Amino acid sequence: MAGVTLKTVAKAVGVSPSTVSNAYNKPDQLSTALRERILTTAQELGYAGPDASARALRSGKAGAVGVLFTDKLAYAFSDPYAVGFLAGLAEVAEEFSTSLLLMPLSSTDIAGGSNAVQQAAIDAAAIFCVPGGHPALEILANRGIPSVSTDRGDHPDLSWVAIDEVEAAAQLGEHLARLGHREVVVLVDNAGAAGGRPVELTLDEVGYTDCELRIRGLQKAMPDARLRIVSGGHNAIASGLRGAEYVLDSQDRPTAIVGLSDVQALGALEAMKVRGLTPGRDLSLAGFDDIPAAAAAGLTTVRQPIKDKGRAVGRILLDPATTERQLMMPTQLIVRSSSGPAPRH
Amino acid sequence: MAGVTLKTVAKAVGVSPSTVSNAYNKPDQLSTALRERILTTAQELGYAGPDASARALRSGKAGAVGVLFTDKLAYAFSDPYAVGFLAGLAEVAEEFSTSLLLMPLSSTDIAGGSNAVQQAAIDAAAIFCVPGGHPALEILANRGIPSVSTDRGDHPDLSWVAIDEVEAAAQLGEHLARLGHREVVVLVDNAGAAGGRPVELTLDEVGYTDCELRIRGLQKAMPDARLRIVSGGHNAIASGLRGAEYVLDSQDRPTAIVGLSDVQALGALEAMKVRGLTPGRDLSLAGFDDIPAAAAAGLTTVRQPIKDKGRAVGRILLDPATTERQLMMPTQLIVRSSSGPAPRH
DNA sequence: TCGTTTTTCTAGATCGATTTAGAAGAACGA
DNA sequence: TCGTTCTTCTAAATCGATCTAGAAAAACGA
Numbered sequence: 001m002a003g004v005t006l007k008t009v010a011k012a013v014g015v016s017p018s019t020v021s022n023a024y025n026k027p028d029q030l031s032t033a034l035r036e037r038i039l040t041t042a043q044e045l046g047y048a049g050p051d052a053s054a055r056a057l058r059s060g061k062a063g064a065v066g067v068l069f070t071d072k073l074a075y076a077f078s079d080p081y082a083v084g085f086l087a088g089l090a091e092v093a094e095e096f097s098t099s100l101l102l103m104p105l106s107s108t109d110i111a112g113g114s115n116a117v118q119q120a121a122i123d124a125a126a127i128f129c130v131p132g133g134h135p136a137l138e139i140l141a142n143r144g145i146p147s148v149s150t151d152r153g154d155h156p157d158l159s160w161v162a163i164d165e166v167e168a169a170a171q172l173g174e175h176l177a178r179l180g181h182r183e184v185v186v187l188v189d190n191a192g193a194a195g196g197r198p199v200e201l202t203l204d205e206v207g208y209t210d211c212e213l214r215i216r217g218l219q220k221a222m223p224d225a226r227l228r229i230v231s232g233g234h235n236a237i238a239s240g241l242r243g244a245e246y247v248l249d250s251q252d253r254p255t256a257i258v259g260l261s262d263v264q265a266l267g268a269l270e271a272m273k274v275r276g277l278t279p280g281r282d283l284s285l286a287g288f289d290d291i292p293a294a295a296a297a298g299l300t301t302v303r304q305p306i307k308d309k310g311r312a313v314g315r316i317l318l319d320p321a322t323t324e325r326q327l328m329m330p331t332q333l334i335v336r337s338s339s340g341p342a343p344r345h
Numbered sequence: 346m347a348g349v350t351l352k353t354v355a356k357a358v359g360v361s362p363s364t365v366s367n368a369y370n371k372p373d374q375l376s377t378a379l380r381e382r383i384l385t386t387a388q389e390l391g392y393a394g395p396d397a398s399a400r401a402l403r404s405g406k407a408g409a410v411g412v413l414f415t416d417k418l419a420y421a422f423s424d425p426y427a428v429g430f431l432a433g434l435a436e437v438a439e440e441f442s443t444s445l446l447l448m449p450l451s452s453t454d455i456a457g458g459s460n461a462v463q464q465a466a467i468d469a470a471a472i473f474c475v476p477g478g479h480p481a482l483e484i485l486a487n488r489g490i491p492s493v494s495t496d497r498g499d500h501p502d503l504s505w506v507a508i509d510e511v512e513a514a515a516q517l518g519e520h521l522a523r524l525g526h527r528e529v530v531v532l533v534d535n536a537g538a539a540g541g542r543p544v545e546l547t548l549d550e551v552g553y554t555d556c557e558l559r560i561r562g563l564q565k566a567m568p569d570a571r572l573r574i575v576s577g578g579h580n581a582i583a584s585g586l587r588g589a590e591y592v593l594d595s596q597d598r599p600t601a602i603v604g605l606s607d608v609q610a611l612g613a614l615e616a617m618k619v620r621g622l623t624p625g626r627d628l629s630l631a632g633f634d635d636i637p638a639a640a641a642a643g644l645t646t647v648r649q650p651i652k653d654k655g656r657a658v659g660r661i662l663l664d665p666a667t668t669e670r671q672l673m674m675p676t677q678l679i680v681r682s683s684s685g686p687a688p689r690h
Numbered sequence: 691t692c693g694t695t696t697t698t699c700t701a702g703a704t705c706g707a708t709t710t711a712g713a714a715g716a717a718c719g720a
Numbered sequence: 721t722c723g724t725t726c727t728t729c730t731a732a733a734t735c736g737a738t739c740t741a742g743a744a745a746a747a748c749g750a
Contacts (some may be wrong), residue, residue: 005735005736005737006736006737006738007736007737015699015700016699016700016701017700017736017737017738018699018700018701018702018738018739019698019699019700021737021738021739022698022699022738025738029697029698029699030697030698030699031697031698031699034698034699046487048484048487048488048489049463049484049487049488050463050736050737050738051402051735051736051737052407052463052464052465052466052467053398053401053402053407053466053735053736053737054402054705054735054736054737054738055464055736055737055738056398056401056402056464056466056737057396057398057399057401057402057705057706057707057735057736057737057738058704058705058736058737058738058739059705059737059738059739060705062397062398062466063461063464063465064446064465064466066444072436072439073435073436073438073439073445074432074433074435074436074439076435077428077429077431077432077435078432080425083422083428084422086422087419087422087423088419090418090419090421090422090447090449091417091418091419093418093449094417094418094419094449094451097449097451097460097461098449098461099411099446099447099448099449099461099464099465100418100446100447101409101444101445101446101447102435102444102445102446102447103444104435104438104439104442104443104444106439106442115442116408116442116443116444118394118395118397119397119400119401119408119444120397120408120409120444121397121398121401121407121409121466122397139393139394142391142393142394143393143394144393293638293641296638296641350705350706350707351706351707351708352706352707360729360730361729361730361731362706362707362708362730363708363709363729363730363731364728364729364730365707366707366708366709367708367728367729370708374727374728374729375727375728375729376727376728376729379728379729395706395707395708396705396706396707398705398706398707399705399706399707399708399735400706400707400708401707401735402705402706402707402708402735402736402737403706403707403708403709403734403735404707404708404709404735405735
């Protein structure tokens with residue numbers, strides 16, 4: 001049963017291995033009759049078709065694109081924003097009959113050879129919100145794997161599909177400033193705070209480039225405001241909840257909370273509800289991304305075309321017709337009921 | 346730059362290729378000094394570590410688990426239920442430093458060798474709601490790849506993690522029957538109706554095993570009711586919306602609509618809202634899965650532990666300590682405001 | 691009919707590692 | 721001091737295909 005290879009089939013049919021290979025990969029290189037005969041015999045022998053690894057080795061094509069996520073792989077699915085990206089990417093991958101390889105970014109043994117990014121059989125990689133300088137990025141670069149990032153890179157030969165984080169955040173900041181907010185808390189994700197108690201960070205301690213840029217954008221637009229940075233853990237509703245609890249239960253309540261992602265903001269929304277606070281009246285709340293749930297919750301947010309982002313990344317990775325390798329996507333401030341004038345004392 | 350292999354490094358250091366290989370994979374098989382020297386030289390030469398495909402070929406381990414989805418790959422991400430499954434699976438995969446390979450199920454060239462399922466370099470596969478008899482399943486079986494399905498299989502040697510679909514649906518059916526509903530429309534996903542107009546189906550035409558079983562469960566619990574089966578396309582909110590529109594705008598309105606997934610039901614909810622119908626009063630609505638949005642929408646539904654399902658599948662695939670290869674997960678009827686007594690005429 | 695093109699098929703090298711069995715030298719016990 | 725066991729390293733086979741160049745046979749044109 002096992003151990004049936006191209007050779008076995010070739011011997012059984014009485015042709016060369018090359019011919020059997022051609023029967024599978026280049027049907028027009030041999031007569032229909034012979035091809036038929038080969039395929040039939042293969043089936044009879046229980047041959048399952050050319051071995052994937054062997055083919056990948058020899059042909060140099062793995063037929064898969066890798067996807068690299070910020071946090072733990074499982075967390076990626078807790079943010080509809082990340083899921084939307086995947087959906088867009090998957091759409092293009094499907095078009096090119098390419099699989100998506102989601103790689104865990106577990107930090108163990110990055111130096112040695114036994115980590116997923118090192119072992120992954122992929123032709124290219126999409127890098128989703130991975131902080132620059134992460135060891136996994138270096139591995140990819142070393143392996144010579146073409147990559148596209150969702151963060152704007154410094155080098156001119158890097159490929160990316162991004163938004164103008166600073167400008168997008170500034171739009172939101174202007175909106176809040178105009179409403180009179182001077183005391184603002186920003187909720188960020190931070191692996192360090194995961195599981196533990198919420199932490200207050202300085203701008204330098206904010207690891208992720210995009211988060212940092214957004215905070216800069218807010219600062220730029222609201223120079224008179226006091227911005228505090230708080231994290232309740234990784235990017236998830238529960239973290240936003242924890243972070244907001246910490247802030248709301250302290251003596252030093254802000255007049256506005258900005259989640260750097262909608263899931264963070266939705267977590268904060270829950271914390272407000274529990275405390276009987278009405279968003280937009282007692283305290284303003286805003287998010288980032290405009291995931292579907294944001295509309296339902298009446299959350300003011302900055303919309304970014306996430307599915308298009310995924311599609312664009314996919315095209316750069318897979319479609320040879322795509323020449324533009326650095327793409328700035330548009331964003332849009334969506335004002336809903338969760339933001340309102342700062343209450344006067 | 347390119348073309349640096351184990352051999353190159355070996356030659357440069359002046360050792361055999363085996364030793365270089367050991368430096369990466371079996372550190373205790375050589376002296377620390379030599380290992381150090383090899384790794385340094387490798388870096389200098391720009392060697393990126395053992396080639397993934399070659400390693401996979403020789404060692405017979407790909408370091409990845411395949412995931413097979415019902416519909417188009419991109420659709421998988423439109424249902425939080427599927428995403429929850431992925432999250433659970435990813436959790437376990439991460440634990441075992443294994444990647445997840447999402448394979449598109451594009452129907453093209455199933456017979457030939459050039460489809461993703463055939464080409465995928467995977468050690469095992471998770472099969473999520475793929476209808477039995479699908480060609481891709483046969484390919485996996487042929488390739489001898491151990492698989493676990495989310496649908497209960499017939500053969501005793503198949504592995505699966507499932508729920509008692511019939512019983513789960515029967516619970517919901519009883520609930521509706523008790524409320525006096527006799528005219529029920531079931532919304533199912535159906536690839537055939539995708540993009541086009543909603544279609545009305547017979548039970549035989551319902552492709553997916555789990556959908557069919559659920560309908561049987563409903564029938565069993567409400568033998569006096571008239572059950573109509575309608576599909577607005579694949580499994581997504583938009584399809585539920587279309588299907589419900591078709592039903593609500595016809596002469597023959599039911600007293601209850603059951604979506605065989607929550608996303609279908611949420612689509613129907615939108616259709617009702619637009620028409621000024623209050624769920625639970627004017628018309629009852631129920632779903633399946635209990636995704637997070639269901640609670641927010643007040644949707645009566647059947648909860649299944651989807652993340653646990655993903656975890657369990659992952660364990661069977663990856664954890665050698667797991668012996669139970671057929672798992673029935675519990676379900677629970679969650680009654681919310683969307684279901685109420687059938688209106689009398 | 692004969693040379694030319696096209697179709698059909700093959701031999702052998704190669705992709706880049708891992709594995710097995712065993713050699714050479716060092717350390718060890720008596 | 722001599723045989724034995726460990727440690728450290730290597731030679732050669734192997735994983736299972738695909739590719740390149742070219743041979744043999746068939747079809748074609750004049």
